[in-house]
Amino acid sequence: MKTFLTSTISILFAYLSFSQQTINGSIAHGGITRTYILYVPASYSPGTPAPLVFNFHGYTSNATQQMFYGDFRPIADTAGFLIVHPMGTLDGSNQPYWNSGWGGAVDDIGFTSALIDSLALTYSINQERVFSTGMSNGGFMSYTLACELSTRIAAIASVTGDFNINQFTTCNPAHPMPVMEIHGTADATVPYSGTAAFATIPNTLSYWTAFNSCDLPAIMTPVPNINLIDGCTAEHYLYSNGLNGVEVEHYKIIGGGHTWPNAPITVGITNRDIDASIKIWEFFMQYDINGKIGYSGLNDLAASNNYSVYPNPTMNNLTINGLENTKAISSLYISNLSGKTVMTIENYNENIDVSNLVQGIYFISFSNGNKSETIRFVKQ
DSSP: OOTTHHHHHHHHHTTOOOSSEEEEEEEEETTEEEEEEEEEOTTOOTTSOEEEEEEEOOTTOOHHHHHHHTOOHHHHHHHOOEEEEEOOEEOTTSOEEOOSSSSSSOOHHHHHHHHHHHHHHHSOEEEEEEEEEEETHHHHHHHHHHHHSTTTOOEEEEESOOOBTTHHHHOOOSSOOOEEEEEETTOSSSOTTOOSSBOOHHHHHHHHHHHTTOOSSOEEEEOOOOOTTSSOEEEEEEEOOOGGGOOEEEEEEETOOSSOTTOSSOSSSOOOSSOHHHHHHHHHTTEETTEETTOOSOTTOOOOSSOEEESSSBSSEEEEETOSOGGGEEEEEEEOTTSOEEEEESSOOSOEEOTTSOSEEEEEEEEETTEEEEEEEEEO
16 A cells, blocks of 8 residues: 555544554564554453454555554454554565565564464464455465465455465465455556566466366356446456365456555545455455365365375375275376376375375376276375
8 A cells, every 4th residue: 555545544543543452562573573553352352262364554555554444443343353463574665565475585474473473372362263364565465375374374365466476386375275356457556467577366366266176167246336436346256166165256346446445545446336354354254274164065175976085184194095906006196286297106005105295285196997086185
């Protein structure tokens, strides 16, 4: 979010007050004192683990501005989750930013993990329900956490953020990752059609729908155009039935700019047909780190009608369940999400050692007589 928001947001301070706790805190990480603003709603009950939502500011913005601009506090008051608004460090241009693969030596991934640990020392946090969202660079940061801190992040949502081009080959989450992207087609800062450094939004969505094995094509639903003077409309795309019940959602803001839908301040073409904060929490509330809460599908993620593998997820060994004759197995190999073969097994003997594989989702393929089978599994 641009720095010209500062004066307008400062005025809001004079008119808004909260009975809930808004705490300015700091921790030391990587030799730097890092600050944050924590919002604790009145509905928080010590001793009852509550979800935690990270709300990352955009480039040149700050934690205070994001707390007001992408405001979750009224939602947290009734839903009972904590919100932390971390503060980035300064880049070479002396602007606040998040090191979401953008260069520099600041360890923002480690800072995020350390901040979870620090908050958990004082507050009752459900560490299986830690979520990340943010505006612009804060959206990029959320994608980076989905890739590199997935063992602690249950789901992410990006508003006007994106995937870096180089993340397609380096991203490898440890579990299916629910993803929401809210993006305007007229965004001039992070273009919908991408740049040399940023992916196109359709390609970003394609990566996550493939990673999560969601159904294609998406179910598209026009959003009712309830505000006729905001200069834009919206469409909702739902990619459902992914691993562990995970879904990918996209709000495509037709004609929308680099803005947070229904933000309290209008700084560009801002959609008023949806409230981004409400849509994001409605998305987050469905999940914990194991996938969709209450999901009744196969826990072992088996993708075969006749066979499964166990244990799944696994750290070391796999066994194929459902075989009557292991000697009938031929052409057994394991591939990653890009289709590259990473392991070939010459003689299957009821145990496959996958301990050398990096964390992620893989496919084990084999022939049994005249029939070929492919089964998904997760390496922890």
